[in-house]
Amino acid sequence: MYVRVVRFTDVSPDRIEAVLAQIKESEGPPPGISATRLQLFVDADQATAVVLQHFDTAQGMAEAARIFDAMDVSETPGTRVSVDTCEVKLDITPP
Numbered sequence: 398m399y400v401r402v403v404r405f406t407d408v409s410p411d412r413i414e415a416v417l418a419q420i421k422e423s424e425g426p427p428p429g430i431s432a433t434r435l436q437l438f439v440d441a442d443q444a445t446a447v448v449l450q451h452f453d454t455a456q457g458m459a460e461a462a463r464i465f466d467a468m469d470v471s472e473t474p475g476t477r478v479s480v481d482t483c484e485v486k487l488d489i490t491p492p
Contacts, residue, residue: 398433398485399458401450401465408446408475413439416474429464431457437474446474458482 417437426432434451450465452458462482470476 398488399452399455400483400485401452401458401462402479402481402483403448403450403465403477404479405446405448405473405475406444406478408439408441408444410441412474413437413446416472419472426461427464430461432461439474444475448474455482455484 420435426435431452431454432450433453434449436449436451438447438449440446450458450461452461459482462480
């Protein structure tokens with residue numbers, strides 16, 4: 398499993414609500430994106446957000462990155478400040 402970790406600053410409650418509404422209205426990931434899971438974490442006090450985009454393969458993650466990188470900034474939670482592309486080495490869910 399692979400995860401693309403994207404960090405945003407300048408995140409406002411209005412932008413979060415708009416992004417959440419857009420995601421909820423869609424019928425899954427945008428065309429060309431093979432994400433298997435999406436998580437959004439928001440720290441309202443710091444006006445930051447972290448998005449985790451999960452993929453089965455590194456190739457799927459790379460293909461999605463090209464699409465995400467071309468997105469209009471109005472479709473994101475805020476100002477993108479970093480992107481990490483990670484292979485998951487450990488994922489434990491306690492019983």
